[in-house]
Amino acid sequence: MVGGGCGRCVVEGDQEEVIRIGGGVDMRKERKLVVEEIVRASEEYGFFKVVNHGVSPHIISNMEEAAFSFFSQPFPSKTAFPTYGSNNIGFSGDLGHLEYLILHPTHYSSLFHYPSNFRSSVNEYIKAVREVACEILEMMAEGVGVPNTWAFSALLRDHDSDSLLRLNHYPPLLPSHSSPSNSYNLGFGEHSDPQIITILRSNDVHGLQISLPDKGLWLPVSPDPSAFFVNVGDVLQFQCSNYCGFHRSVLNQSVQCFDWNLKVMTNGRFVSVRHRAVTNSHKSRMSMAYFGGPPLNACIVAPPEMVTPERPSLYRPFTWAEYKQAAYSLRLGDNRIHHFRSST
């Protein structure tokens, strides 16, 4: 169990492995300890659980109820919403046993067609989880020694931040529909999240699995509806981010100061976690993933102070728009980070 009470787990297949990851990160603990735990987990797994995160259970249950009620509509009503999808994930032929709805928090007009109670549940939820994401990013910046701790979080707070909320509904899989050749059926195939950070939460139904770096094993993650799971995204793995000229004027900072302040990176110090969701349950599973992304024209580039002869820059500079386009044109499980390595 990742981030669970006992910190032990059994990995799928015949091979059993007990892995010590430790309990979930308790956000109410002394800040210094929280920072250390977050950095360690981000370096080792790119994944951790946070408890005592401060988001009201009321906000969470409203969002979950709104999501269940959306998915309980007849199929033709759901397909009337352009960002609703089922079974097809992305544009490259990936399939999964799920239905989903994508909501863009910064484009409030995209919620225009939804009932007002749905809209307010979404807006409240996004506001609350974005705060959690920003707080974590500020601690990460502090932990890796970035002088301005808002360096990462500013990308999510930016008016043009390309963040989104994805609601995934995995209906119960009847035994007659499950694949006889597999001990599991894929709800959402293996991938890493392209953005900076993901704040993920599910109802009390199993399904999420993470891949352990260098071990080739899948680790089932016990659900905990009172907690959030945090995925390090690809951009945070590379990251250093630096806004383009447009943003300089928006934030009204001196260019020199602004460049310095927003130069943040992990240059491969953190890893983005590969994960998947399986449907081996007879219960409906609902997951809600907030993906914190930078503005489209944010430049992702390693800053000189993090690049040394011993640790040369791993990735070439690129914009988030460029990376996003690559991510969307490849298969879900493809290694897209590889295309942005300095040597290619």
Ligand SMILES: O=C(O)CCC(=O)C(=O)O
């Ligand atoms: O349902 C889950 O737990 C994972 C969902 C996921 O990986 C995604 O939406 O990208």
